[in-house]
Amino acid sequence: MPALPFSNLLQQLSAGVATLEGAELRYSFVNQRMAELVGGEALGQRVADFPGQLPGTLLELLPQVYASRTPYVAKACVCLPQPGQSPNAEPRCFDFSVDPYYGEDGQLSGVVLLAVDVSEQQQTRQQAHELLLKTRQLDARLRVLTETAPLVSYSLDAEGRYTYASPQWYRFTGQPATVDLAAAWPLLIHPDDRLRVLYEVERARRQGTGWSYEYRLRRYDGQYRWMLSRALPEVHPPEPPAHWHGALTEIHLQRELSEARRRGEAELRFLADSIPELIWTASAEGLTDYYNQYTTDYSGLTKEELGPTGWVGLLYPNEQMAAARRWVQSVATGEPFEGEYRLRRHDGQYRWHTIRARRLAGGSDSSPEELRWFGACSDVEDQYQLRQVLQTQYDELSRAHHDLDTFVYAASHDLRQPALNLRGLFDELRQTASFADPEQELMLSMIDRALNELDATLTDLAATVRTQRPQQQPTEAVDLELLLEEILLGLRTQVLQRQAQVTVEVAAAPALVYSRANLRSVLHNLLTNALKFTSPARPPQIAVRSWLTPAGQPALSVSDNGLGMQLNDPFNPVFRLFARQHTQLEGTGVGLYLVQRIVTSQGGRVEVASVIGQGTTFTIYWTQLTA
Numbered sequence: 168m169p170a171l172p173f174s175n176l177l178q179q180l181s182a183g184v185a186t187l188e189g190a191e192l193r194y195s196f197v198n199q200r201m202a203e204l205v206g207g208e209a210l211g212q213r214v215a216d217f218p219g220q221l222p223g224t225l226l227e228l229l230p231q232v233y234a235s236r237t238p239y240v241a242k243a244c245v246c247l248p249q250p251g252q253s254p255n256a257e258p259r260c261f262d263f264s265v266d267p268y269y270g271e272d273g274q275l276s277g278v279v280l281l282a283v284d285v286s287e288q289q290q291t292r293q294q295a296h297e298l299l300l301k302t303r304q305l306d307a308r309l310r311v312l313t314e315t316a317p318l319v320s321y322s323l324d325a326e327g328r329y330t331y332a333s334p335q336w337y338r339f340t341g342q343p344a345t346v347d348l349a350a351a352w353p354l355l356i357h358p359d360d361r362l363r364v365l366y367e368v369e370r371a372r373r374q375g376t377g378w379s380y381e382y383r384l385r386r387y388d389g390q391y392r393w394m395l396s397r398a399l400p401e402v403h404p405p406e407p408p409a410h411w412h413g414a415l416t417e418i419h420l421q422r423e424l425s426e427a428r429r430r431g432e433a434e435l436r437f438l439a440d441s442i443p444e445l446i447w448t449a450s451a452e453g454l455t456d457y458y459n460q461y462t463t464d465y466s467g468l469t470k471e472e473l474g475p476t477g478w479v480g481l482l483y484p485n486e487q488m489a490a491a492r493r494w495v496q497s498v499a500t501g502e503p504f505e506g507e508y509r510l511r512r513h514d515g516q517y518r519w520h521t522i523r524a525r526r527l528a529g530g531s532d533s534s535p536e537e538l539r540w541f542g543a544c545s546d547v548e549d550q551y552q553l554r555q556v557l558q559t560q561y562d563e564l565s566r567a568h569h570d571l572d573t574f575v576y577a578a579s580h581d582l583r584q585p586a587l588n589l590r591g592l593f594d595e596l597r598q599t600a601s602f603a604d605p606e607q608e609l610m611l612s613m614i615d616r617a618l619n620e621l622d623a624t625l626t627d628l629a630a631t632v633r634t635q636r637p638q639q640q641p642t643e644a645v646d647l648e649l650l651l652e653e654i655l656l657g658l659r660t661q662v663l664q665r666q667a668q669v670t671v672e673v674a675a676a677p678a679l680v681y682s683r684a685n686l687r688s689v690l691h692n693l694l695t696n697a698l699k700f701t702s703p704a705r706p707p708q709i710a711v712r713s714w715l716t717p718a719g720q721p722a723l724s725v726s727d728n729g730l731g732m733q734l735n736d737p738f739n740p741v742f743r744l745f746a747r748q749h750t751q752l753e754g755t756g757v758g759l760y761l762v763q764r765i766v767t768s769q770g771g772r773v774e775v776a777s778v779i780g781q782g783t784t785f786t787i788y789w790t791q792l793t794a
Contacts, residue, residue: 183261183282186268187214192229192277201282204246204261220246225263233278238266243289260289319415323398325408327368336415341387357383357391364396375400375408381418392419445510445520445544447478453498453540462544467513478544483509483517490522498540501526507551510544519551520544644680647673647713647723654691661698667707669694676713676721679789685765690725692758693785697727702780721789728782734775 174196177184183201185194194209194217202209205219218226222244232239241263248258264281313320313333322331328349337344340355356364360382371378377399383391398413439446440460448457454475463469466481473480479491486508497504504524509517524542651671655662662669679686694709701707705728713723762785766773770790777783 182284183280185209185280185282186277187229187233187280188277190230190233192233195277200284201280204282220248220259222246225265229265229278229280232265232267233275236267236275238264240264243285259284259286261285318417321398321413321415323368323372323411323413325372325410327365327372330410339386339417340384355385357385359383371398371400371411375402377411377413381422384415392417393422394418444546445478447542447544449475449524449540449542451498451538451540453494465510465512478510478522478542481510483511494524497524497526504542507547518546518548521547642680642682644678645683645686646678648677650683650687651690651711654687654694657691658694658698661695665698665701665707667698667701667709669709669711671711673711673713673723676715676723679713679721679723681769681789685769689762689765689787692762693725696758697725697729697783700729700783701727702729716788722786723789724784724786726782726784731779731781731783732775732777733779734777 177196178198180198181200183204184196184198185201185205186196187193188195192214194205194212194214197205197207197209204221205214205217209217209219214221214229215226225241225244228239228241243260244263246259246261262283262285264283266279266281268276268279270276314335317335319336319339320331320333321329321336324330329352330348332348332352336342337346340351342351342355353361353365364380364382367378367380377397379395379397381393381395384394386392395416395418396413397416398411400408401410401412402408436459442459443461444459445462445465446459447455447462449455455473455477456475458470458473458477462473462477466473466477468477470477476491479487479494482490490506490508493506494504496502503526505522507519507521510520511517522542522544524540526538526540648671651673655669661667690711694711697709698707708728710726711723712726713721716722763773766787766789772788774786774788775783776786
């Protein structure tokens, strides 16, 4: 096989070169670059048997080129790694050129295969393509964001002409999409703002800076709305800015709210100056920054003389330190400040005032500037003097009431002895004397009943006075079941005489922290009444039950099926002293009064439900005392 000329030169080429001899297309020459594709053992082999990494489509075209003697060029063909190569090897891309070549006799000898590695160029083209797609995506995303945001985006050139406006501008102004922005936009600016806006744009253009200003722009309905315009230059150093890009935001409502707030603050200050009280405000640190006119009139000092702690300086000297400590504590904790202090008037007189201050904040995340204190000093000198007079009168009435209680208690105690003496004389008289009177027994029974009622009345009167005295009975944890057993044991005779059935259910609230004596008196009176006012038509049934309310407070009820009571009787209220509804039965009308006095004096309450002829239920809602 004749050697090709320039073989050494072909070996040094950066492109792969191979010659394929005859119709069988056997490798007759393979340079080093081509050997990397087809393998070093390809010489003398048919290309169909030893293709290496050559793509299959190229192998199909080689016989056609040989037969047609027509050159062919294949661009960007991918050559995949062979199975025996490294698994990390990446596919390469080549441009293949296939040309027929002829021998010295002019006869077709074979084809020349030229392979140029274009992997880097193809990768660069791929990256450029991907970058172009990414740029288009970002551009589309930016356009969507721009055209859906609740503001107008725009661009200006170096001459100050508007070159772009987002669709929001056309919707806002009602202008057609074909309008000349550079000509139409300035005409839509309010005449009073137009020169200022054009000057601001011109100045920013000359200085190469951005801007932020407010102006009025005409809306589609002809109304002018306040807008905030902000823009920044597009900078490409060292060249001067050629474009400005900005946004236009409607702030009409904010302007109106700001103006309304300003008017409201002016009205509030006018109102505060008209109130005949010392009104002031302070910062979050507790430093006073505003006094109304009445404060300066009252104190005779100017606002500068009053200073940031003016109201404290007006206090009575002995009260200033305590008031200042309380004020500092309120400022630190945010708790309201309230107290009564004497404030010095301009004539030197000190008058009592109620000083109140509250902190107003916008929310839990408010800034320190939004935390403010609002205070008022109300003159209560007349009320203070009146309270002093009333307190003096109350003290006198308390002493008189105490003296009257002492007198009643002593009188009831001292009268019991003559009543006992009368009882003794009457018993002696019944044993030693006789009367020739057919109504002797009736008269004796009436006298006996009168003496019993007199003794009971004196006893109940003394008990009433004791309950109204302020001393506190000792408290303890009282077992209700044991106390009820003790009371029912004492009432055993009445229970047996009336064949009463008494049920006790106190497991839900078995104990109560209370005064044992007071609790015994309450339960004894309720059970005695239940046994006393029974119905003759049926055996008495009495139920005692205790439970806990949803709030966790104990409650107790005593129910019976007796005579019942008229609850809306204006002449004989249930709990009035000496009031009785069933006068045919013995009684003094003191028991229920004592029950209510004992329960209400400890913060509890008594409720009663009753139906005439069916029965009565007393329900007590206790307030437990501390043992």
